[in-house]
Amino acid sequence: MSSPATDLAHRLSRNAEAVCRHYLSNGHREGRYWLVGDVANTPGRSLFVRLSGPASGKGAAGKWTDAATGEHGDLLDLIARNRGLDRLRDALDEARTFLSLAPDPPVLRQTRLPAPRGSPDSARRLYAMSKPIAGTTAEAYLHSRGIVTVLEGDPLRFHPRCYYRPDADSPTETWPALIAAVTDLGGRITGAHRTWLDRSGRDKAPLSSPRRAMGHLLGHGVRFGVANDVMAAGEGIETMLSLRSTLPTLPMVAALSANHLAALLFPPTLRRLYIARDADPAGDIAMASVADRAQAAGIEALALSPRFDDFNVDLSRMGIDGLRASLRLQLAPEDVVRFMPGATIATA
Structure with a gap:
């Protein structure tokens, strides 16, 4: 027996273009697809919805993919994301309203569980x-x-x-x-x-x-760019974005806390790791821990130290030119040329 969600997804797929015109009004049709920027209805062409095809399986109508994020799903998923609905029952109610169907009986509503909070x-x-x-x-x-x-x-x-x-x-x-x-x-x-x-x-x-x-945070982080052989890692998002103001092409990751920085997983191709330390005891402990793990894996570990509490404070007090000058002295010479725009290595 199919579930209510499956039944509604099939009904929506039979009206795929109408769904897109209603929820993704900033997009447009091209051939068998509806193109738009993302599930939030941003103008663009990254997300595409198949408007025709079989009811299920490969090439099914109503299936969508966002090429920029890799996210995909059916039209019920799309409606939930578009309307910001965390609970399945709310997404089902929204779909029934769109399809002009009667509301779900209360007895069925009580059997549904919300998505696990914090998952x-x-x-x-x-x-x-x-x-x-x-x-x-x-x-x-x-x-x-x-x-x-x-x-x-x-x-x-x-x-x-x-x-x-x-x-x-x-x-x-x-x-x-x-x-x-x-x-x-x-x-x-x-x-x-x-x-x-x-x-x-x-x-x-x-x-x-x-x-x-x-x-799930352990070992992971907020990543800016795709790391290959060189990468910078630190705790806070603002800290890493401040570094990125002067090193826009250096891949970086914000681990979000000192403990998570110490447990960060390394890309298999990494050869040099810059550790952006916060000037406090927890930051020093995290830097020492991640540096030891990196060196044990054959990765060169170099510290980047702020003048004040962290690199965002440095940026606020010293300005971008002051932060740039401070960082230039701490980078390997080849990385100055590689990641700091306009910089050259001084020669005697």
């Missing part, structure tokens, strides 16, 4: 339902920290009303949030990091814990 699946859904940060509160927040370089393809997005619950006994609040994807070495999303923001965009939200991560 990798929940993290992937949160990231999918978020949108690019350009022109958002998240971009304003990064600019307030002196970070103006966020490249297309970076794993950063924005959610305007991200749920926040101080503790199990408190009501749920919503705040704008910077959302970062945590990925493994293969690029698969295993978790997400949330930075809740003040609605002005000038600072973090006035919450007791405005930064939280969810999903």
Whole structure:
């Protein structure tokens, strides 16, 4: 016997173009496909939906893939991501409304379980339902920290009303949030990091814990670029984005905490690792631990040390030219030329 979700997905696939015109109105049809930027209805051509084909199997109507992220699914998945619906029953209700079907009987509604809170699946859904940060509160927040370089393809997005619950006994609040994807070495999303923001965009939200991560984090991180032989690693997202302001082509990963930095997994091709340390005891311990593991694996480990508490404070106080001068002295000479635009090696 097929499930209600399967039945609704098949009904949606028989009306695939109507679904796309309603939920992905910024896209357009090209041949047998509907093209749009992503599940959030951003203009573009990365996501494509098959409009015709068999009811199931290879080439089925209603199947979609986002070429930029590798995400895929059926039209029920698409509706859930597009509308920001975490619970299956809410996605089913939305699909029934679109198809003008009667609501699900309450007895069936009680049998459905929500997706596990804090799981990798929940993290992937949160990231999918978020949108690019350009022109958002998240971009304003990064600019307030002196970070103006966020490249297309970076794993950063924005959610305007991200749920926040101080503790199990408190009501749920919503705040704008910077959302970062945590990925493994293969690029698969295993978790997400949330930075809740003040609605002005000038600072973090006035919450007791405005930064939280969810999903599977150990060994993984927020990755900027694809590492090959050289990579930089550190704790915070703002720390690594500050480094990236002067080293835009150096692959980097933010491990999100000192403990997770110490447990970071290395790409098999890595030959040199720059460790961006935070100037505190936990940062020193994490740097020593990850350096020992790297050296045991035959990887050269070099420390990058800030002048102040961390590299974002350096960027704020010293400016990009001051940070650039400080980092230039700490890089291997060949990496200065390779990763610092316009730099040359001084000769006697």
